[in-house]
Amino acid sequence: MLEKLRYITKKVWKWPWVKALVALLLLFLGLNLVFPLNVRPRYSTIVTAADGTILHAFLSDDDKWRLVTELDEITPVLRKTILHKEDNYFYYHPGFNPVSMARAVFRNLTTGRRTSGASTITMQVVRLLEPRKRTYGSKIIELFRAVQLELFYSKDEILQLYLNLIPYGGNVEGIKSASMLYFGKPPQLLSLAEITTLTIIPNRPSSLRLGLNNKLIVQERNRWLNRFAKTGLFTAEAINDALNEPLDAHRRALPKLAPHLSLRLKKSQPDQPIIHTLVKPNRQAQAEQLVANYVGRVRSMNIHNAAVLVIDNQTMAVEAYVGSADFANSYDGGQVDGVRAVRSPGSTLKPLLYALAFDKGMMTPKTVLNDVPTSFSGYEPENYDRQFYGPITVESALANSLNVPAVKTLQQLSTPTFVESLKKAGFETIKKQSKGLGLSVILGGCGVTLEELTRLFAAFANGGQIGNLNFVAPNESDAPAKKSRLISEDAAFLIMNTLTQITRPDLPNNFDNSYHLPRIAWKTGTSYGRRDAWSIGYNKRYTVGVWVGNFSGEGVPELSGANIATPLLFTIFNTIDYNSSSGWFRMPKSLSMRQVCAETGDVPGETCEHKIVDYAIMGVSPYRRCQHQKAVWTNATGTVSYCAHCLPENDGSDDAVRRFFPNLAPELIAFYESRRIPYPKIPPHNPACTRVFAQQGPQIVSPNDGSEYFINPHQPQQLQLSCQADNEVKVVYWYLNDKLYRKAAPTEGVFFSPQPGALKISCADDKGRNTDIRISIRTE
Structure with a gap:
């Protein structure tokens, strides 16, 4: 058998055409190595919505509208029409049609001029990819490239390339570009008449200009439709309908929804011709319109911008992304992306603080804290309304966004612990600032973005688990996104239960349709200087983040999270999820109810007469007997x-x-x-x-023991002396460096002008009890 095979091989090799064929093959392989095929069209970038519609389109880097037509957009009617007109044997030839080429050569030689061409669709693709002068040498190169295309690409991919590159005049290339720009619809929705129109334009793009020469185009279209009828390509009924269809073709603008998100994704994926997002086009259009209308109403207050982010809690998909009120308004910074702009969070981080305190077993919602003037090593926070409320429960402190209880809680929890949780939650600016952050972080002394805050509140909605936001549709090969535990499910429920209360000061005063309040948990925030107004809310289905303010950083007296940001939040929820059918949050099984003393929130003791019900995390919440x-x-x-x-x-x-x-x-x-x-x-x-x-003497609360105080010698400043003494003390005596300075009542504030250097401060009461502290005074 082997000898027979060798004999046949030797005999065949003697045939001249076999040697020529092998030589031609080797030549082709060598040329393919030296001149490899490079198919890299410079496409326009398309950002699509969750339903596949175009959200936003960008010109290619060579300023062409060259939108990619995907394979599933090439309908059977489009395929039949384009192949019948351009290349009937497309699926049968190796890139060139020998019969057509021989016929074309014969006609050209007999007539002495070029009367017909023999270019296949594959050869036309080569010409569109590498334009050359129409010479015989160029034709040989086209043949070589056409064979390369056929070897490395499927027929459907070659047809797709052709449909993506055919010219339509001006800077419009590709059937999808023409379909969207002149008919306002994607290729799969085109009628037979519209498809025929778009198949004849590339042959005469200068004379058959859509929107300008529509009457001539209709004549040419109908001529080709009659030719289709003669060949039986389509039914007589389909041809008749197409002949009678009017041509409504004129230049349209491509969609420009979600401009900030589209620019962001285009920058992060510059080589991706189609970026499939999870944005819902109706949701995006609603959000953009609501933001534009709302900013139009508050502009009279010198408030010029807003940003909104809408997240699906279950999938973490971003369904709406509004970076500013008007992208085209450069005067008010419309091109600034408010979703990613770093701003001061105001009080919006307090829910996370109290959730961590619940998980650490430090307190429960009914635990009573003292909202009184307090100095934290020289830092003396005040409430938004400059009032203090004395004993108040944790849930009331959070609902009323009181500052002193929050700072006390942070001091007890420790700033590093809180900052680590913020870093775990993905607050990038806080990661950079972490070494310099102190107690003021809980009142807005840090930088955050609307994206980060909304993601944090989505974690509350997801039972304390935080996950990454999904801007684009995942690939089938991608593993499901994982969420990490930020706080316990119990703490998330307790925070939700508190933020759902509507008897609170951050209910908008001007929200006149109070009976239309959405059922949501929400938290507001106002930054120092009234530069930023926040309102972040969530229900079972959605989390919505709202920021309102000026990108210039200019403060406005009327700007507040309650009265400016929250009305927009409520309106968005009432628009996108009115009367939500998604249900509500259920209490975790590990959360229990117990009686506590109303005076302290601790487990009732023998003297506790007024008892109330409180939540407790089993095995975690404190079990202190009330005293x-x-x-x-x-x-x-x-x-x-x-x-x-x-x-x-x-x-x-x-x-x-x-x-x-x-x-x-x-x-x-x-x-x-x-x-x-x-x-x-x-x-x-x-x-x-x-x-x-044996009893304790008066406690000096100001100044702080061991602190350094800086004074300006050119602008003399005073320091306050204050103390806390027993009830029976009527008079205290203040000493500076062991010299009597002044006699005063225990509750009286005493002021003195400090001098640079070390200073010993003493306070003695009328019982002879004494307390000393030491501070240092320095000049700036």
Whole structure:
């Protein structure tokens, strides 16, 4: 068998045409290595919506409208029409048609001029990719390239290339470009008449100009339709309908929705001709219109811009992305992307802080904190309304966005712990600022973006799990995006339960349709100087982030999260998810209910009479026994209190009576005293007691022990001296470097002009008890 095969091979090799064929093949392979095929058309970038429609289109880098036609957009009617007109044997030849070439050569030689061509679709693709002068040498190169195309690409891919590159006059190339620009629809929606129109234009793009020579185009179109009828390419009924169809072709503008997102994606994927996003076109159009209308109404207040982000909680898909009120308005910075602009968050980070505190077992929603003037190493925060509210629950502190309780909670939790959680949540600017961040971070002393904040609140909606936002449709090969645990499901529920309350100050005053309030959890924020107004809200289905302000950073007195940003948030929710059918959040099984004392939020003790119900995370929430009252022995009239050393002996008399008084923190006592708020006071201690010095002296709360204070010698400044003392103290004495400075009431604020250098400050009460601190004064 092997010998027979060798014999046949030797015999065949003697045939001259076999040697010529092998030589030609080797020549082709060599030329293919030296001159490889390079098919890289410079396409326009298309950004599509979730349903495949075009959101935004960009010119190619050579300023052409050259939109990519995908394979599924090439309908059978389009395929039949273009092949019948251009290349009937497209699916049968190897890139060139020998019969057509021989016929063309014969006609050209017999007539002495070029009367017909023999270019196949494949050869036309080569010419469109590499334009050359129409010479016989160019034809040979086209033949070589055509064979290369056929070897490396399928027939459907070659047809797709042809449809993407055919010229339509001016800077319009490709059937999809012409279809969108002149008919306002994608190729798969074209009628037979429109398809025929677009197949005849490339042969005469200068004379058959759509929108200008429509009457001539109709005549040429109908001529070809009659030819199709003679060959039986389409049914008589289809041809008749096409002949009677009017031509409504004129130059249109391509869609320009989601310009900020489109520019962002084009920059991140410069070589991708089609970027498939998850944006819903109706949702995007609604959001853009609502933002434009709303900014138009508040522009009279000198508020010129807004940004909105809408996220599907389940898929983390971005369904609407509005970077500014008007992209074309360069005067107000319309091309600035407000979704990614770094701004101050105001109070919008407080929900995460309290959620972390719940998870650390530091508190529960009914835990009582003191909202009183407090100095944190010189940092003295105030509330938005410059008022203080005394004892207040955690949930009320969050709902009312109070600052002092938040700073106290952050101090207890520790700033590094909170910052690490923010970094885990993807706050990029905070990662860069982390080393310099302090307690002010919770009140807006950091940089965030609307994208980051909205993603954070989507984590609350997803039970405490945070995931990346999905701007583009994932590939089939991509693994499902994973979410990481930021806070517990229990803490997320407790935060949601608090942010759902509508009895709160950040309900818009001017939201007159109060009966149309959407059922959402939301949090507002206003940055220092009223430069940024935030409102982030979520329900089971969506999370929506809203920022309103000026990209210039100019503050506006009327700007606030409650009255400016929240109305837009409510309007968006009422538009995109009115009467949501997605249900509501359910309480986790690991969350329980328990009775607590209303005075402290702790587990009730023997003296707790007023009890309320509170949530508790099983095995995590604190289990402290309430001690909001303390027992004090007094005389029968309640004018003198006794300690254990001076308590009268139990001789049957009524000289000593056990009474209960509020166990108030010194800071709360000082707050009550400074504002003359009445409260039950413990009677003065028995003046005859000899053990009074065992008790604590007045506590200096300002200045801060061990701190450095900088003064400007050219603009003298004063420092305040204040302390907290027991109820029975009537007078305190202030000493500077062991020299008496002034006698004052315990609640009286005393001021002095400091001098550079080390300073010892002492405070003594009228019982002889003394406290010292040391500070340092320096010049700037």
